[in-house]
Amino acid sequence: MSFVIGRGTNVSHWLSQSKRRGEERRSFFTREDVQRIAGWGMDHLRLPIDEEQMWTEDGRRENEAFDLLGQALDWADAAGLKVIVDLHILRSHYFMDKSPPLFTEVREAEKFATLWRDLSAFLKNRALDKVAYELMNEPVAQDDADWNRVYAYPYRALRELEPHRTIVLGSNKWSQCATFNALAVPANDPALMLTFHFYNPMLITHYRANWVPRIAQYEGPVNYPGKQISDADWAKLPPAMQADLADENRHYEAAAMESDMALPLAVAKRTGYPLYCGEFGVVKNTPDDVRIRWYRDIVQVFAKHHIAWGNWDYRGGFGLVDHDRKETAVKIGLLG
Numbered sequence: 626m627s628f629v630i631g632r633g634t635n636v637s638h639w640l641s642q643s644k645r646r647g648e649e650r651r652s653f654f655t656r657e658d659v660q661r662i663a664g665w666g667m668d669h670l671r672l673p674i675d676e677e678q679m680w681t682e683d684g685r686r687e688n689e690a691f692d693l694l695g696q697a698l699d700w701a702d703a704a705g706l707k708v709i710v711d712l713h714i715l716r717s718h719y720f721m722d723k724s725p726p727l728f729t730e731v732r733e734a735e736k737f738a739t740l741w742r743d744l745s746a747f748l749k750n751r752a753l754d755k756v757a758y759e760l761m762n763e764p765v766a767q768d769d770a771d772w773n774r775v776y777a778y779p780y781r782a783l784r785e786l787e788p789h790r791t792i793v794l795g796s797n798k799w800s801q802c803a804t805f806n807a808l809a810v811p812a813n814d815p816a817l818m819l820t821f822h823f824y825n826p827m828l829i830t831h832y833r834a835n836w837v838p839r840i841a842q843y844e845g846p847v848n849y850p851g852k853q854i855s856d857a858d859w860a861k862l863p864p865a866m867q868a869d870l871a872d873e874n875r876h877y878e879a880a881a882m883e884s885d886m887a888l889p890l891a892v893a894k895r896t897g898y899p900l901y902c903g904e905f906g907v908v909k910n911t912p913d914d915v916r917i918r919w920y921r922d923i924v925q926v927f928a929k930h931h932i933a934w935g936n937w938d939y940r941g942g943f944g945l946v947d948h949d950r951k952e953t954a955v956k957i958g959l960l961g
Contacts, residue, residue, distance in 0.1 A: 920958025
């Protein structure tokens with residue numbers, strides 16, 4: 626496989642999960658950002674794109690969005706960065722959906738393949754060692770077998786069109802480690818990379834994150850390494866909150882990270898495919914000293930097991946830089 630990567634970052638909230646359009650979208654991510662990332666010694670970008678940004682409802686290309694995608698790939702190539710193009714959100718699938726139509730309607734699975742055929746038509750002339758395709762971000766099928774069935778639609782289509790293009794494939798339920806054994810991994814693929822996402826422990830990574838209400842209800846001090854909520858602080862919590870968080874508040878350190886990654890590591894070893902952690906991070910609400918310790922531990926675990934990684938994200942709530950492009954504690958923890 627010619628697409629080989631080490632460390633990179635996610636270009637979030639640009640061609641994905643954003644209502645920005647026109648000049649606001651064009652200026653959100655620039656050539657200077659790409660050069661800055663390369664200057665830090667990173668070697669790749671994971672670039673999320675959404676169906677609703679890239680195509681109209683009747684399947685026509687949104688030309689400006691495709692132009693921005695092509696421009697970003699040109700910038701990355703000039704800066705010596707590789708790119709994983711990640712189809713992040715479909716109209717039929719969002720990673721917070723309870724019952725996405727993608728898994729219940731055959732026409733949506735067929736459309737999934739059609740989108741990738743069109744992306745391939747746009748991207749196929751990019752060098753195999755520079756651009757890879759991630760089929761979809763964080764599938765949330767109710768049954769693991771449904772993801773195995775549905776991902777086969779674009780996978781087969783792409784292998785007919787581009788047999789040697791690197792395809793990045795993750796497991797069901799947010800690409801979490803725990804579902805990796807259920808992933809039907811293609812055999813004898815010339816260019817396959819397995820991916821997982823890592824946000825453990827949630828009391829640290831999603832501290833006071835309002836989109837995770839069960840975690841956000843706790844607003845007291847947190848710790849890492851060790852127990853996220855100290856025994857003294859735990860004793861002050863209402864019984865209902867203790868019941869909600871009992872499974873979350875465990876002793877956690879680098880060894881626990883390693884243990885939680887055991888399934889992806891085992892599957893990668895068994896199949897012989899390289900392993901990539903395509904998302905991981907700690908939200909800005911978490912105290913900086915805690916964030917730095919967590920990041921330093923996880924990159925050591927990645928290095929020990931030869932896991933390539935792309936943190937979530939470059940610019941945002943988990944970012945290497947904030948919305949004003951000022952470096953954050955994440956930069957210190959990841960890169961020094």
